[in-house]
Amino acid sequence: MVASDVAINDDIINLIMPDDTPDELSFRAYIEAKVYDRDGRLINFHRQEMRSLTQYFLALISALLAGTFSPSGGNVAQPLLTSILGLPSTLSNSTNCAGMWWDFAIQVGSGSQPFSVNLNSLAAPIANGSGEGQLLYTGWNATYTQATHYYTISVYNATSSTITVTEIGLVGTIGMICGGCSFSPITFLLSYDTFSSPISIPSNGSAVFVISISFSG
Amino acid sequence: MMIGNNIEELPTSIPSDAYHDKHSSPTFKVHLVIVVRDKDGKVINIHKQRSHSPTANFIQLLLPSSYYNMTGSTITVTNINGSSNPWAFYKGGYTYPNTATNNPSYLVMIQVGSGQQSNPYSSYKLAAPIANGNGSGQLSYSRPSIIPNIIVSGDSASFVISQTFTNVSGATITITEVGVVVNVQNNGAGCGYTQNFGPVLMWYDTLSSPISIPNGGAVTIYYIFTVNP
Numbered sequence: 011m012v013a014s015d016v017a018i019n020d021d022i023i024n025l026i027m028p029d030d031t032p033d034e035l036s037f038r039a040y041i042e043a044k045v046y047d048r049d050g051r052l053i054n055f056h057r058q059e060m061r062s063l064t065q066y067f068l069a070l071i072s073a074l075l076a077g078t079f080s081p082s083g084g085n086v087a088q089p090l091l092t093s094i095l096g097l098p099s100t101l102s103n104s105t106n107c108a109g110m111w112w113d114f115a116i117q118v119g120s121g122s123q124p125f126s127v128n129l130n131s132l133a134a135p136i137a138n139g140s141g142e143g144q145l146l147y148t149g150w151n152a153t154y155t156q157a158t159h160y161y162t163i164s165v166y167n168a169t170s171s172t173i174t175v176t177e178i179g180l181v182g183t184i185g186m187i188c189g190g191c192s193f194s195p196i197t198f199l200l201s202y203d204t205f206s207s208p209i210s211i212p213s214n215g216s217a218v219f220v221i222s223i224s225f226s227g
Numbered sequence: 228m229m230i231g232n233n234i235e236e237l238p239t240s241i242p243s244d245a246y247h248d249k250h251s252s253p254t255f256k257v258h259l260v261i262v263v264r265d266k267d268g269k270v271i272n273i274h275k276q277r278s279h280s281p282t283a284n285f286i287q288l289l290l291p292s293s294y295y296n297m298t299g300s301t302i303t304v305t306n307i308n309g310s311s312n313p314w315a316f317y318k319g320g321y322t323y324p325n326t327a328t329n330n331p332s333y334l335v336m337i338q339v340g341s342g343q344q345s346n347p348y349s350s351y352k353l354a355a356p357i358a359n360g361n362g363s364g365q366l367s368y369s370r371p372s373i374i375p376n377i378i379v380s381g382d383s384a385s386f387v388i389s390q391t392f393t394n395v396s397g398a399t400i401t402i403t404e405v406g407v408v409v410n411v412q413n414n415g416a417g418c419g420y421t422q423n424f425g426p427v428l429m430w431y432d433t434l435s436s437p438i439s440i441p442n443g444g445a446v447t448i449y450y451i452f453t454v455n456p
Contacts, residue, residue, distance in 0.1 A: 037255045037279075063254050063454035065377050065384045074288050075429055075452065076373045076388050077333035077409050078323050085324045088334070089375035090386055101325045107421065109320025109414035114291040127377075127384040127455065152294040157286055157348060182291075187320045187414065201254075225281045 039063075039223045041178055041203055048214035058206050060221060065127040066198035069094035070112060070182055078110055095184065095198065102191055109187040114152060114200070116163035116219055118145070119177040122204045130199045132179050140168035145211070158224040165219070167211045175209040177202070180221050258451045259405065259432055266443030276435045278450065280347030285429040288411070292316035306425035307338075307352040307408060314413065319420045322412040332412045334371050335426045337390040337448050340404040343433040350431045353406050366392040366400060366440070385453040392448070394440045401439045405448060406431040 039060035047053050072090040080088050091097045101108045120143070121133025138147045149164040161180065167173050179202045185195035201221070211217045257278035265271050287302040295301070301313035322332045342354025359368040371390040378385045388407065394400050407430040413422040430450070440446045 037257075039254055059254075061254050061455070062382070065379070065454070067255075068377060068384055068386055068452060068454050071289065071452070072373070072386055073321060073332075074285055074409065075334075075407055075450075076386075077331070078321055079331040079333040081334040081371050081373060085326070087324050088373050090373065090377065093376050097323075099324065101323050107319075107414040108323040108325035110323045111292045111316045111320040113293050125382055125455075127379055127382060150293065151297065152291050153298070154286070154290060154294070156283075157281075159286075159290065185320075186323060188323075188325065191325075225286050 037223075037225055039201070039221065041205075042220040042222070043175070043205070043209045043217055044220075045209060045211055045217045046215055047212055050216075053212075053215075054209065056205065056207065056209060058203070060201055060203055060223075062125045062202050064129055064199055064201060065094055066130070066182065067180075067200040070184070070198070070200065073110065096196065097184070098193075101186060101188055101193065107187070107189050108191070111185050111187060113183045113185075114161055115150060115181045115183070116161055116221060117179050117181050118163075118165065118175045118219060119179075120174060122176055125202055129202050132177050132199075132202070134177070136173065136175065142169055142171070143173065144169065145173060148216070158222055161221045161223075163219050164216065165211070166216045167213055170213050172213060173211050175205065175211065175217070175219075177204045178219060178221070179203070254455055256453050256456045257430075258449075258453070259434075260449040260451060261405075261434075261438055262447045262449075263438060263440055264445050264447075265441055271441075271444070272438065274434070274436065274438055276432075278430070278432045280350075280431045282350055282428050282431055283348050284351065284427050286348075288314065288429075304411060304424045304427055305351040306411075306427050307356075308425060309351065310425060312422055312424055314411075314422075314424070319413040319422070322414045331410065333410050334373065334388060335408045335410050336368055336371055337388065337450065338406045338408050338428075339366065339392060339402040339446075339448070340406075341401060343404050344431075347431040347433075350406075351428050353404050353428070353431070355404075357400065357402065361395045363396055363398065364400065365396055366394055366446075368392055382455045383453060384455070385451050387449055387451050389447060389449045391445055392440070393445045394442055397442055399439050399441050401437045402434065402446070403437050404431070404433050407450060 043056040045054040119132035123133040145165040151162040180200040186193040259278040261274040263272040295315040301315040305311040340353035374387040411424040
């Protein structure tokens with residue numbers, strides 16, 4: 011006779027000790043900021059570890075690690091997609107084609123707040139624009155080299171004042187391709203970090219922010 | 228606006244927390260917990276180890292749609308049978324449940340094996356998979372399960388997938404490798420592009436020590452994915 015499974019919530023999580031195995035640094039994530047003055051001279055380079063992934067990151071990767079359909083069968087979504095991301099259990103549409111896609115972006119802000127895993131916005135996002143307190147988000151890039159993803163946003167300070175960045179987040183958007191249905195893409199905060207020292211971007215200066223996520227395998 | 232001059236004049240300072248040291252901790256960890264029971268249901272072994280091996284399939288499939296839109300690139304997804312096909316979000320999305328035809332992308336299994344391989348990144352299958360069955364050298368695979376909610380503890384959050392395997396083969400069976408296999412399908416706009424990639428190895432680990440399952444016993448494998456541990 012085989013006993014029923016150990017209850018996942020209580021028993022198994024309690025089995026895991028924080029330092030139960032040698033620290034194999036298989037996953038590293040970094041944030042970089044390069045700041046240029048109005049003449050294009052690099053005036054600051056800042057690098058720190060990314061420390062704060064949210065539950066939405068976890069739910070997103072569950073789509074890859076556990077699929078989008080319930081393993082129990084039926085035409086319903088696996089539970090993390092509905093319980094954490096709030097996606098529909100079944101997408102109502104008139105054709106047999108529904109596909110989930112996602113995209114990422116970097117957002118910077120001028121506030122700070124305590125981290126929690128369900129945090130879903132920056133404390134004080136800096137809007138895209140050339141008005142007071144705004145930054146022009148001039149370029150986005152996503153690429154990878156073997157086991158590392160690189161996400162890059164370039165910003166330009168078109169205002170007459172220095173703008174100081176104190177927080178940064180990786181933002182994810184999930185949308186659906188489907189026939190005969192309406193689904194508005196949903197945005198989530200995948201990571202949130204405050205800078206260990208503020209990043210000041212002078213008037214007519216620019217900055218490049220990079221988030222790199224490495225799976226060393 | 229000109230960018231890039233005078234890099235050599237940098238007043239560069241890298242904060243101490245940017246370096247790996249004993250105080251540094253990744254913001255994402257994966258653990259593998261394996262519970263072995265004998266024929267009477269008594270727990271006889273609990274194995275824990277750090278899991279550290281997403282495959283190229285997982286790493287590349289995580290790329291956002293803007294990567295494909297900007298580069299026009301595709302990635303190559305190779306399933307456990309060795310078949311390769313190109314993937315790109317502009318050709319469609321990861322299939323999602325809908326009210327018409329079921330084209331599922333789903334967790335096929337946590338697969339176990341008796342071999343090992345040195346480069347998990349490029350692995351697309353287990354080295355020596357143990358077949359599902361009751362015959363010699365086989366294990367009976369139960370259905371995999373996903374925890375319905377993320378477990379939150381302070382700033383830490385986890386989700387768990389698990390599967391139980393029963394040994395009725397008549398002899399002890401030893402496992403040395405484990406992987407997560409997901410069936411991947413792609414659906415395009417207006418049904419213009421549908422591709423079944425088949426069962427794809429997303430995660431792979433060799434065990435730090437072999438796990439023996441006695442005849443009549445069972446093993447349950449838990450993959451625990453945690454942010455901010």
